[in-house]
Amino acid sequence: MTTHTPFNADILSRLADTLESRLPKNGGDPARSYAAKLLARGPDAFLKKIGEEATELVMAAKDNAPEHIVAETADLWFHTLVALTHYNLRPEDVLRELARREGVSGLAEKASRIDSN
Numbered sequence: 001m002t003t004h005t006p007f008n009a010d011i012l013s014r015l016a017d018t019l020e021s022r023l024p025k026n027g028g029d030p031a032r033s034y035a036a037k038l039l040a041r042g043p044d045a046f047l048k049k050i051g052e053e054a055t056e057l058v059m060a061a062k063d064n065a066p067e068h069i070v071a072e073t074a075d076l077w078f079h080t081l082v083a084l085t086h087y088n089l090r091p092e093d094v095l096r097e098l099a100r101r102e103g104v105s106g107l108a109e110k111a112s113r114i115d116s117n
């Protein structure tokens, strides 16, 4: 199932727009929407789900089950998008941060942090 075919990341923006519409202040209805239910219940609810989904991803990876890994990563990304929405942040903020880091070696970045301490 692995593919390097370019895929438009607009889905993240569209999903974030949908999640914003599920916020309590925007009339999200917990009776009709799982996302609205999580957002109405607040951080304890969606942060617990992030922990659970991360653990499920680890287990899928340990099983070396590619389709399961993709599904669990999607669940994890979805719940992190719910968290970003609660904190008035957008996936574009995260994508900008990744773009800022592009080409910066993790080893070099870590060394610069250690040197500056």
Ligand SMILES: N=c1c2ncn([C@@H]3O[C@H](COP(=O)(O)OP(=O)(O)OP(=O)(O)O)[C@@H](O)[C@H]3O)c2ncn1[C@@H]1O[C@H](COP(=O)(O)O)[C@@H](O)[C@H]1O
Pocket (backbone or CB within 6 Å): 015, 018, 022, 032, 033, 034, 035, 036, 074, 075, 078
């Ligand atoms: N991408 C997702 C998405 N990914 C995962 N999920 C839900 O996340 C939950 C994952 O939790 P689990 O796997 O633990 O399943 P569960 O046992 O049912 O969950 P709990 O009862 O334990 O919380 C499931 O209920 C999934 O349906 C999602 N729910 C919604 N979306 C998107 O969000 C949009 C708005 O959704 P609603 O407003 O909730 O209808 C949808 O149109 C989709 O585009």
